[in-house]
Amino acid sequence: MSQFxxxxxxxxxxxxxxxxxxxxPPKERQSIVTKVTRIEKKTFPSSELFDFNSELKKKNTSMVLAMKSDSSGELVGYLVYLRTNRLVLLHKICVIEQEREKGIGKCLVHSLQQHLEKGGCYSIQLWVDEARNPARKLYQSCGFQQIDRCLDYYGAGRTGLKMQLSNEK
Ligand SMILES: CC(C)(COP(=O)(O)OP(=O)(O)OC[C@H]1O[C@@H](n2cnc3c(N)ncnc32)[C@H](O)[C@@H]1OP(=O)(O)O)[C@@H](O)C(=O)NCCC(=O)NCCS
Incomplete structure (x- = not known):
């Protein structure tokens, strides 16, 4: 399966x-993953931390990075997704706090939408904590529709919403 x-x-x-x-280059990837892991730990509770080292070894799991284009190359955000034949599962998206609300999150999601436009996959799906308002705004703004709601999905009292962006006619 081709890389994104x-x-x-x-x-x-x-x-x-x-x-x-x-x-x-493979040699640089580990230091990038270390930086991503640092951002992940700062952003998410320990119960939601993604194990990049093991997950990214899986054949169909990939990561898109948002970086400054200047010489600093600073990492400002990332998106992790899993691709199957017809479906993309958006696992994780994060933009560092000081770079939020500039359109970076939306561009990361749009990069996945390109998959749909190219015709390989029919749908992007994800789960989001109902209480994560910025994330819900982002997904709504990108055209995702809620397709399921699950009480206690993220633990007691934390509802999960399943959302989908589909180009299926
Ligand atoms: C969710 C997140 C990735 C959004 O990234 P971002 O770069 O700030 O998003 P954008 O600037 O591209 O904004 C996209 C849309 O969401 C809206 N939005 C984003 N943050 C918002 C906020 N705090 N309040 C209200 N609206 C917000 C924007 O106004 C924009 O809407 P528009 O297209 O109608 O103008 C970022 O807030 C984040 O990393 N949060 C912590 C991690 C997280 O919750 N990840 C999701 C679960 S894995």
């Missing part, structure tokens, strides 16, 4: 670029 290539036609704010982790 990030198009330059995305409407990214100037000064940022998106890159697939696999576009980096």
């Amino acid at each position: 290539s990030v198009s330059s036609s995305l409407d990214l704010p100037s000064g940022y670029i998106l890159k697939d982790l696999t576009s980096f």
Whole structure:
């Protein structure tokens, strides 16, 4: 299965670029994953931490990175997804606090939407904590529709919403 290539036609704010982790030489990937893990730990409770080291070894799991395009190359966000033949599961998306609400999250999701437009997959699905308002706004703004709601999905009292973006006619 081909790796995801990030198009330059995305409407990214100037000064940022998106890159697939696999576009980096193998030697650089581990230090990027270490930086991602640091952001992950700062952002999410321990029960929701993604194990990048093991998950990214899985054949169909990939990561898109948002970085500053200047010489600092600072990592500002990431999106992890799993691709099956007809479906993309959006596992994780995060933009560092000081770079939020600039359109970076939306561009990361749009990079996945390109999959749909190219015709390989019919749908992107995800689960989101009902209480995560910025994330819900992002997904709504990208056209996702709620298709399920599950009480206690993330633990006692934390409802999960299943959302889908589909291009199936
Ligand atoms: C969710 C998250 C990735 C959004 O990233 P972002 O780069 O700030 O999002 P964008 O700037 O692209 O905004 C996309 C849309 O969501 C809206 N939005 C984003 N954050 C918002 C907020 N705090 N309040 C209200 N609306 C918000 C924007 O206004 C925009 O709407 P528009 O397209 O109608 O203008 C970011 O807030 C984040 O990393 N949160 C912590 C991690 C998380 O909750 N991840 C999701 C679960 S895995």
